[in-house]
Amino acid sequence: MEALKLQYVNLDKPQNHKHHRTEGLSSSSLVVRRGQPFRLTLGFSGPLKRITDDLILRAVLDGLHFDIPFTLSREPPQSQWAAQFQQAGPGPTSPYRATVWVVSPATAPVGVYRLQLLLRSPSGSHSGRTGQFALLCNPWCEADSVWLPDENMREEYVRNDFGLLYQGTPKNIIFRPWGFDQYERGILDICMTLLQVSNEHKRNWRQDYGQRADPVYISRVVSAMINCNDDCGVLEGNWSEDSSGGIPPSAWTGSGDILRQWALSRFRPIKYGQCWVFAGVMCTVMRALGIPTRVVTCFNSAHDTNGNLVIEEYYNEAGEKLPQGRDSIWNFHTWVECWMKRPDLGSGLDGWQVLDPTPQERSGGVYRCGPAPVRAVRERRLNTPYDTPFIYAEVNADVCVYVVCPGQKQTCTMDTERVGTLICTKSLGSNRLQDITSTYKHSKDATLNMALSVPGLPEAHGTRSAGGLSVGLHLVNVPVMGEHVTFSVTVTNKDNVRKSVREHVNAQAKSYNSSPSRTLWEARNLIQLAPHESKVLKHQIPSSQCAALGDSHLVNLAVVLVDTTSQERVLASEEFNISSPVINIQVENEDSIVACDGQIAVVTFTNPFSWALSGVLAVTGAGLLEDKVFLRVALLKPGETMETTVKFTPKMAGIKMLHASLRTNNNGAVIRGFKTITVLPATQSHF
Structure with missing residues (x-):
């Protein structure tokens, strides 16, 4: 038989x-x-x-x-x-x-x-x-440790394949579109391969498989593998202005190209990434593996290298910020949060966990960070694994700002509010910003602009000043690329005697993660103040001075007042970014777009600058375009409009995003625009 x-x-x-x-x-x-x-x-x-x-x-x-x-x-x-x-x-x-x-x-x-x-x-x-x-992993299964009880959250944090990442400064937030691309060709297989080529798997594959039931373990492996500092990870970081030999971090529009290039290169690191690129790619991998994940931006994020929860900053008498010390405050820093239970920590610490794949400090001997419960950060449970003290400092450190002059006393300003000013993510089901600062920190008592006179060394920065000067700095309008930057300085004599005061104003170009570099504009004045008199001084930085800022568009602006008699000094500073113009995208019949039916988008941009532009326009759309669309912009004169049509065919129903970016040849700046599109199922018609 x-x-x-x-x-x-x-x-x-x-x-x-x-x-x-x-x-x-x-x-x-x-x-x-x-x-x-x-x-x-x-x-x-x-x-x-x-x-x-x-x-x-x-x-x-x-x-x-x-x-x-x-x-x-x-x-x-x-x-x-x-x-x-x-x-x-x-x-x-x-x-x-x-x-x-x-x-x-x-x-x-x-x-x-x-x-x-x-x-x-x-x-x-x-x-x-x-x-x-x-x-x-299965966020729809109550027995799974990544279970999410809310269907809207599951749709946003697992199934949604695009997002908005936030950059700039708290007063002028930039919305950066990002394609997570988890539905793109081959991406899930690459995410699975990422686990296979990790150091953990190479060291002990049997133990690695045994621990892959736990999202805590998976998230630590992925956090290490997104950067290449200790392994054959996906991305090499580069925070310099030189991106030769690779692609500038600002040029990436999504995770798909990065992961595919990494796999095709047989796991050689892709050049280059910065924090939002690391976070965007990690969000893709975690969502593909079924772990609910969202990208979070912390504005004014501290990197406290010595663990004392104090960041020191130094200015000279001319208002220049000095590159002293290893501590720093990033204008913004981007990481991810993943949703999971934490049975390893006992009750009360389930939910959102911070993970940061940007290589800053080692955790367990490896460049990775987290998962640290957001609730543990808020409640200052600094003995909670993993890396909770580091993340606590990122959102809660105090700032001591010194005005230094060789051979003379130093002035210190203590600021307890600047770090972690705003922590945010994309809202559920919309393109609005969601403020989640209160999940990380309690508000502190406002002690802004408290002037302290400190004789000798800077350790004694607890003494209050009896100084007779105050200064305020105010931007008149939101700075816009191509327009002059106008601001005012308010100077007040708080004493009963006349004062002669020197004003030093300095504007420096800077990157989001480091001290300013060069001075792009400065001004000096001598001011006479009657007793208890205030004066408002108007200043204007010409638009031509800001044209060469590149893609960061960030400026550190500071004013130092010096009493010519007492040599008392007082400082006010503001870091601001300059908004770029926006590319416009319109879609025909946008209320009746159906999966598998061809559609047309019209992309337009008008040059608002007083100078001509050239560059390359790229249009991408996960689930809409099979390949990127490129168009060379030879020359766009001031006031001139360019227009191009893009054909696309949605592959599946849901909310999708078209993203256009124009990288200019003038200074490497990138001008962007995006359009979210609701795609109906192929069997559904719209009336």
């Missing part, structure tokens, strides 16, 4: 993907989520007599395997591997068919499994490979 053989396997990908909410994820495997059944249809060469004796289903994860018992129960247990067997009627490919529902435990390791079916009969045994499946 001939041995029973497996003749036919149908993984039923469309229905399984829909049921597991993995439709659109591009993979060579069936893609399913743990803790939830998926269906197989099997065809055999003959009838099955005893299911429990004749069949063994095996899930193989490299050298590990899990034998899956068959059951006739309609509700197989979700705490262990199980398979429900149902006889089915004859089909066109086999007269002996069966439907098998396979369920993995909600604690199964994330990875790519091979399914094998072992058949036994009196006449012999036969094994057949039934397919391959990628197993992801």
Whole structure:
């Protein structure tokens, strides 16, 4: 008698993907989520007599395997591997068919499994490979440690494939579009490969697989792998102005190109990234693996190198900020938050966890950061792993600002409010900004602009000043590229005697993560003040001085007043960014866009500057455009408008984003615009 053989396997990908909410994820495997059944249809060469004796289903994860018992129960247990067997009627490919529902435990390791079916009969045994499946975390399963109870949050933080990253300064926030691209061709397979080439997997693959059930472990592996400082990670950081040998960080528009280039290079680091690029790529990987993730920006983020929760800044008498000390305040810093339970920390610390793949400090000997519970940061539980003290300092450090002059006393201003001024992320289901500062920190008592006179060394910065001068700095309008920057300085004599005061005003170009570099504009005045008199001085930085700022568009503006008699000094400073113009995108029939139907977008830009522009326009759209669209802009005169049409075909329903960016040849600045588009299912019409 001939041995029973497996003749036919149908993984039923469309229905399984829909049921597991993995439709659109591009993979060579069936893609399913743990803790939830998926269906197989099997065809055999003959009838099955005893299911429990004749069949063994095996899930193989490299050298590990899990034998899956068959059951006739309609509700197989979700705490262990199980398979429900149902006889089915004859089909066109086999007269002996069966439907098998396979369920993995909600604690199964994330990875790519091979399914094998072992058949036994009196006449012999036969094994057949039934397919391959990628197993992801499951935010829809209450037993999974990444379970999210809110459907809107699951849609935003797992399934949404575009986002807005925030840059600039708290008073002038820039919205930067970013494509997470988790549905793009090959991206899920690359994310799975990232786990396979990690140092943890190379050191002990068996232990690595065993720990991949835990999103805490997965997130630490991914945080290390996004940067290349200790491994064959994805991105090499570069915060200099020289991007030769690579692509400037500001040129990236999404994660897909970065991950594909990394995989094609056989895991050589992609040049170059900065914090928002690291965070954007990590968000892609975590969402692809099924872990709810969002990108967060902290404005005025402190890097406290000595752990004293104090950042020291130094200015000279001319108002120039000096590059002294290792501490720094980044105008903005971008990281991610991932949602997960923390059974390793006890109760009360589940929920959003901070993870930062930007290489700043080592954690456990490796450049990575987190996961640190946001609640632990807010409640100052500084003994909480991982890296909670570092993140606490990023949002809570105080700032001591010194005005120094060789051989004379120093003046110190203590600021307890500047660090962590605003912490934000993209709102659920909209393009609005969501302020989440209160989840990280309690508000402090305002002690801004408290002037302290400190004789000798700077340690004694607790003494209050009895000084007789005050100064205020105020930007008249939001600075816009191509226009003059107008601001006022208010000088007040608080004493009963006349004063002669020197005013030094200095504007320096700067990068978002470092001290200012060169002075681009300065002014000096001698002011006479009657007792208790205030004067308002108007200043204007010509637009031509700001034209060469590059893509950062950041300026450190400071004014120092010096009493010519007492040599008392007082400082006020403001860091601001200059807004760029916006590219306009319009879509025909935008209220009735349907999946798989061709559409047209019109991209326009009018040059608002007093000088001509040239450069390259790029248009991208995850799920809308198969490839980027490039257009060379040879010369765009002042006031002249360029217009181009872009054809696109949405691949799937949902909210998608078109993103246009013009990288100018003039100074490397990037001008952007975006349009979100609601795509209806192909079977749905709009009236």
